[in-house]
Amino acid sequence: MTRPIRLVLVDDHKLFRTGVRAELDSAAGGALEIVGEAQDAPGAIAVITELKPDVVLLDVHLPGGGGLEVLRQCLFGGRKAPDTRFLALSVSDAAEDVIGVIRAGARGYVTKSISGVDLVDAVRRVAENDAVFSPKLAGFVLDAFSGAPGAAAPATSVDEELDRLTAREREVLRLIARGYAYKEIARELVISIKTVETHVSSVLRKLQLSNRYELSRWANDRSL
Amino acid sequence: MSPLLPEDTLRLYRSRRGRLAGGICRGLSLHLGVSVWLVRVTFLIFTFLGGLGAFAYAGFWIFVPLREVPDSERSPQRPPVRLFLLTLCALGLLVLFGLPMVRPTQLHTIIPLAAVALGLAVLWRQADDAQRAETPQPRTRVAHMVRIGLGAVVALGGLLALTTTRSGWAETGRVVIAALALLVGAALIGLPYFLRVLRDLAHERTERARSQERAEVAAMMHDSVLHTLTLIQRCQDDPAQVARLARAQERDLREWLYGERKTAAESFAEALRTAAAEVEDRHGVRLDVVTVGDSPLDPQLEACVAAAREAMVNAAKYAPEAAISVFAELAEDRVEVFVKDRGPGFDLDQVAPDRMGVRGSIVGRMHRHGGHAEIRTAPGEGTEVRLTAKRSAARAARPGAAEETQQTQQAEKSEKAER
Numbered sequence: 001m002t003r004p005i006r007l008v009l010v011d012d013h014k015l016f017r018t019g020v021r022a023e024l025d026s027a028a029g030g031a032l033e034i035v036g037e038a039q040d041a042p043g044a045i046a047v048i049t050e051l052k053p054d055v056v057l058l059d060v061h062l063p064g065g066g067g068l069e070v071l072r073q074c075l076f077g078g079r080k081a082p083d084t085r086f087l088a089l090s091v092s093d094a095a096e097d098v099i100g101v102i103r104a105g106a107r108g109y110v111t112k113s114i115s116g117v118d119l120v121d122a123v124r125r126v127a128e129n130d131a132v133f134s135p136k137l138a139g140f141v142l143d144a145f146s147g148a149p150g151a152a153a154p155a156t157s158v159d160e161e162l163d164r165l166t167a168r169e170r171e172v173l174r175l176i177a178r179g180y181a182y183k184e185i186a187r188e189l190v191i192s193i194k195t196v197e198t199h200v201s202s203v204l205r206k207l208q209l210s211n212r213y214e215l216s217r218w219a220n221d222r223s224l
Numbered sequence: 225m226s227p228l229l230p231e232d233t234l235r236l237y238r239s240r241r242g243r244l245a246g247g248i249c250r251g252l253s254l255h256l257g258v259s260v261w262l263v264r265v266t267f268l269i270f271t272f273l274g275g276l277g278a279f280a281y282a283g284f285w286i287f288v289p290l291r292e293v294p295d296s297e298r299s300p301q302r303p304p305v306r307l308f309l310l311t312l313c314a315l316g317l318l319v320l321f322g323l324p325m326v327r328p329t330q331l332h333t334i335i336p337l338a339a340v341a342l343g344l345a346v347l348w349r350q351a352d353d354a355q356r357a358e359t360p361q362p363r364t365r366v367a368h369m370v371r372i373g374l375g376a377v378v379a380l381g382g383l384l385a386l387t388t389t390r391s392g393w394a395e396t397g398r399v400v401i402a403a404l405a406l407l408v409g410a411a412l413i414g415l416p417y418f419l420r421v422l423r424d425l426a427h428e429r430t431e432r433a434r435s436q437e438r439a440e441v442a443a444m445m446h447d448s449v450l451h452t453l454t455l456i457q458r459c460q461d462d463p464a465q466v467a468r469l470a471r472a473q474e475r476d477l478r479e480w481l482y483g484e485r486k487t488a489a490e491s492f493a494e495a496l497r498t499a500a501a502e503v504e505d506r507h508g509v510r511l512d513v514v515t516v517g518d519s520p521l522d523p524q525l526e527a528c529v530a531a532a533r534e535a536m537v538n539a540a541k542y543a544p545e546a547a548i549s550v551f552a553e554l555a556e557d558r559v560e561v562f563v564k565d566r567g568p569g570f571d572l573d574q575v576a577p578d579r580m581g582v583r584g585s586i587v588g589r590m591h592r593h594g595g596h597a598e599i600r601t602a603p604g605e606g607t608e609v610r611l612t613a614k615r616s617a618a619r620a621a622r623p624g625a626a627e628e629t630q631q632t633q634q635a636e637k638s639e640k641a642e643r
Contacts, residue, residue, distance in 0.1 A: 093478065113510075135549060139514035142553070177514045178562045178608070179549025 004033040005127045008051060010044040010070065011059040011089070016112070020057065020119070027116035032123060041065040045073045049080040054127050058106065060090035060097050071104035087126045089114075095140050102207050108132025130197040131204035138176035141165075141207060165203065172199045238290040246285040254298045280341075313410060448476050468508045475501055492525045493518045496552055496561070499533040507540035510547045517554035525554075527593040528561055528611055534585040535563040535609040543567020543606065558615055559595075564608040569601045586611070 007024070009017050017037055024032050036051050038044035041064035048056055048070070056074075060067040067088060074081040088101040088109045098109050107126045110119065111134055122132040133141070145165050165173070168189075175185045186193045239250035242260075249267060253260035270277030452473040459465045493515035500511040519525065532550065539548045543565035552561045586609065590597045595613025 092481075094481075135512055135514045135551065139516050139551070142516045174551070174553070177516070177549075177553075178551040179512065179547075179564045179566075 004031055005055055005123060006035045006051070006053040007032050007123060008036040008038065008044075008047055008053040008056045009034060010038045010047075010056060010062065010067070012039045012062055014039070023116035024120060024123075028120045032120065039063075041067075041069045044070045045080065048074050048084055052081050053084055055123050056084055056086045057089050057123070058086050058101075060088055060092055060101055067101055067106075068104050071101060071106060075105040085126045085129065087122060087132060093136055098137055098140055099144070099207070102137070102204065105208065107204065109137045110134050111136065125197070129201075131200045133173070133176050133200055133203070135177045135179055138173045141203060142170070142173050142177065145206075165206065169199050169203050172196055173203060176200075236288055237293050238284070238288050240290060240292050246281065247290055248281055248284045248288065251288065251293060252284075254293050257298070444480060448473060464508050468505065471508075471510060472501075472505055475504070490520050491518050492521055492529070492554055492559075493552065495521055495526070495529045496532060496550065499529055500536060500550055503533065503536040503540055507537070507544065509540040509544050511536060511540075511550055512547055513550045513552075515552045515554070519554055524593045524595070524613055524615065525559065527589050528552075528559055528595070528613060531586045531589045531597060531611050532561045532563060532609075534589075535561075535611070538609070539563055539565035539567065539607065542570075556615070559611075559613050561611040562608060563611075564606060566606040569603050569605045569607050571601075571603055 009020060011017050011020070017039075021034055024034065035053055036047045038047045039062075041062045043064075044056070044058070044062070056070075058067045058070060062070070067090075071086060074084060075086075086101075086106040088098075088106040089112055090097060090101075090109070091112045092098075093111065102109060107129070108122060108131055110122050110132060114122070114134075125132050171189060172185060175188060180188065182193050182196050185196050189196070236255045237251050238247035239254060240247060241250070243250045244264075249263040250260050253263045256263075267277040267281055270280065452469050456466050456469050459469075496515060497513050500513045503509070504511050521529075532552070536548065536550065544567075546566040548566075549564045550562070551564075553559070587597045590611055590613060593613055595611060598610045598612075599607065600610065601607040
């Protein structure tokens with residue numbers, strides 16, 4: 001890594017931002033530079049549009065539209081910062097939230113209980129355009145993609161491919177859900193870490209693009 | 225009291241206080257929330273119309289009980305709009321039926337008139353109840369429609385009888401059209417008012433739902449969060465205890481916010497989470513539980529949960545520092561549970577087979593239920609316990625299932641005896 005990753009923190013709790021900042025500073029050792037902060041959706045959109053950071057740590061529950069609104073404005077809809085990568089950070093484990101931000105374009109989802117070292121690792125991975133799956137998210141994806149691909153979906157070749165996880169992807173997800181780190185997964189499956197990352201990114205793409213109807217129905221069922 | 229009437233219907237009484245004769249006019253005025261003089265004048269007018277008022281007065285005197293009218297049975301004063309409408313309706317009725325009646329003592333005019341009055345009274349009462357009731361139950365709503373229909377039929381029947389007995393069909397048509405015109409007029413006048421009442425009611429309903437929700441949140445906050453915070457302040461010298469309290473509270477809140485609110489008995493995933501929560505509480509560790517798929521518990525799944533719990537306890541004992549991952553996948557044909565810790569791990573070969581606490585409670589239990597357990601560990605690598613079992617789809621519904629449970633219980637009993 002030649003230059004530090006430029007990071008923006010978005011969270012509505014000042015205390016939490018301060019904590020994350022301190023933790024990242026001590027754990028990253030200069031590999032990260034926090035260039036901005038925001039505490040609500042409009043503020044975040046302004047800061048991100050102006051600074052065009054590499055990575056945004058984005059809280060899912062924000063005043064002014066939530067993390068979803070920020071994602072919408074910066075990525076697909078508004079395209080105000082199309083090259084910025086987003087890592088969602090939340091205390092919520094609700095399937096609706098998790099699937100929601102991933103579908104809106106976040107490259108990963110971690111819970112706030114993550115350790116500083118793991119968080120730095122996750123940020124680095126997202127900055128390199130890889131995906132970050134927490135065990136919970138991996139479980140959700142396995143659950144949502146379980147069973148035969150949706151019979152209701154029209155069976156064009158693209159949909160077929162998007163609606164189904166390969167055996168290898170499934171294996172990787174299961175290991176993530178079991179609490180394995182990428183390094184351990186690579187060793188377990190006798191593949192390189194890069195290959196593990198490729199599999200996870202591919203799952204992320206399917207998660208974002210699949211119009212498999214079970215996905216939204218499943219998330220809604222889970223939300224109660 | 226008819227069971228069809230809602231509890232909070234206002235009851236009509238003859239008023240003991242402020243009465244001239246039977247207390248009927250005063251009672252009616254309190255009941256309807258209109259001026260007592262309006263009621264009196266109405267009775268007087270109807271008395272001149274063939275003695276109808278006197279008849280009604282006598283009827284009321286006989287059937288309505290005399291008492292002090294309590295505040296709870298009084299209508300609030302009606303707004304002037306309604307008073308105006310009432311007067312208008314009364315005048316309309318008078319113009320329609322009252323004036324042409326020259327010899328009204330005849331029975332065939334009084335009975336239809338009484339029918340009209342009865343029908344209108346029922347309709348009035350329905351409207352009144354509907355406005356007062358907060359959320360009509362489906363059953364009472366049906367009763368409601370029935371009664372409104374009956375009221376309308378009676379009133380219309382009376383109207384027809386009244387008009388047809390006195391003249392030919394041509395005249396009847398004219399009168400019916402006039403009556404319809406009157407109704408439409410009244411509806412047009414009353415509509416804005418009616419809509420406002422509806423709006424108010426809807427507003428009140430949402431307001432009530434909101435305040436109820438707020439009360440529920442407040443109660444939850446008070447019962448759990450505030451309580452835990454107080455406890456945490458009190459034992460701030462004991463970090464382990466603080467962490468345990470915070471973790472337990474976090475779990476509770478999560479359950480409350482995002483939980484599926486299933487009981488452990490009907491859900492394998494929930495049973496596993498409950499087991500994990502118990503281990504967390506008892507050993508002060510953090511367990512991350514991820515489940516895929518779910519199904520009601522059966523003996524095999526119960527055994528899996530019990531074995532997994534044992535594995536969690538082991539992990540909590542030997543690797544209390546780092547988070548412990550629990551992953552369970554329930555598919556059509558198999559169930560798998562993984563419990564992985566990031567503790568020191570150990571060399572499996574160094575441990576004498578008979579010394580392993582996991583023998584009976586984990587491995588043995590899984591074997592009895594057609595599955596097996598496997599332990600993977602190495603020094604410095606952490607430990608992972610893997611439980612697997614094949615499932616047959618019809619397992620839970622199979623008639624022999626109960627028998628099998630018994631056998632299992634016996635086996636577990638004998639196992640305990642051996643120890």
